[in-house]
Amino acid sequence: xxxxxxxxxxxxxxxxxxxxxxxxxxxxxxxxxxxxxxxxxxxxxxxxxxxxxxxxxxxxxxxxxxxxxxxxxxxxxxxxxxxxxxxxxxxxxxxxxxxxxxxxxxxxxxxxxxxxxxxxxxxxxxxxxxxxxxxxxxxxxxxxxxxxxxxxxxx
Numbered sequence: 084x085x086x087x088x089x090x091x092x093x094x095x096x097x098x099x100x101x102x103x104x105x106x107x108x109x110x111x112x113x114x115x116x117x118x119x120x121x122x123x124x125x126x127x128x129x130x131x132x133x134x135x136x137x138x139x140x141x142x143x144x145x146x147x148x149x150x151x152x153x154x155x156x157x158x159x160x161x162x163x164x165x166x167x168x169x170x171x172x173x174x175x176x177x178x179x180x181x182x183x184x185x186x187x188x189x190x191x192x193x194x195x196x197x198x199x200x201x202x203x204x205x206x207x208x209x210x211x212x213x214x215x216x217x218x219x220x221x222x223x224x225x226x227x228x229x230x231x232x233x234x235x236x237x238x
Contacts, residue, residue, distance in 0.1 A: 087189060090141035096186040097154045098133040098140070100179075105157040106133055115146055151190060167191045 088096070098106070110116045111125040119139045123132060140146050151166060158176070160169045170191035174184045 088186065090147070091137045093186050093190060094140035094147060094150060095134045095137035096182055097150050098137055099130050100183050100186075101133075101150075101154045101157045103128065103130065103133075105153055109149070109153050113149065115143075115149065119143075119146060167194060 107125040107128050110120050110123070110128060119136055120128065120132075140150050148166070151170070155166075155169050155173060156162070158173055160173055162169075164172075168191075170187045173179070174187035174191060176184065179187075
């Protein structure tokens with residue numbers, strides 16, 4: 084058994100292992116993916132570009148879970164069963180690299196969403212005074228600036 088990978092490394096492995104057509108299709112149809120890959124046209128996406136977004140995926144549990152689902156679909160894994168069961172089945176496949184099988188096994192243990200927010204990589208907030216809510220009266224806010232209209236043209 085290999086060492087546990089960081090959430091960013093897990094995302095990078097999946098982004099590299101997923102077919103480009105599957106990645107491009109998801110960028111083209113999923114708004115969250117389009118936002119993550121902002122500035123890239125789906126058809127220009129390459130594996131190095133995708134792997135460069137691993138940190139973005141590792142910070143967002145919904146995006147990471149979506150990546151896992153796209154990867155499992157790319158593999159042709161049946162869509163029935165929990166994501167953990169599907170990842171376990173993928174980890175047992177012999178045609179995959181050991182790195183990918185280990186990634187699937189680690190993700191299956193974390194429910195398919197091992198993100199930086201769920202691991203110890205994100206430092207815990209230090210204990211301090213409780214947050215205090217402050218009510219702000221509307222009168223305390225500056226009034227919005229009036230829009231100036233262009234002078235009417237003579238007819």
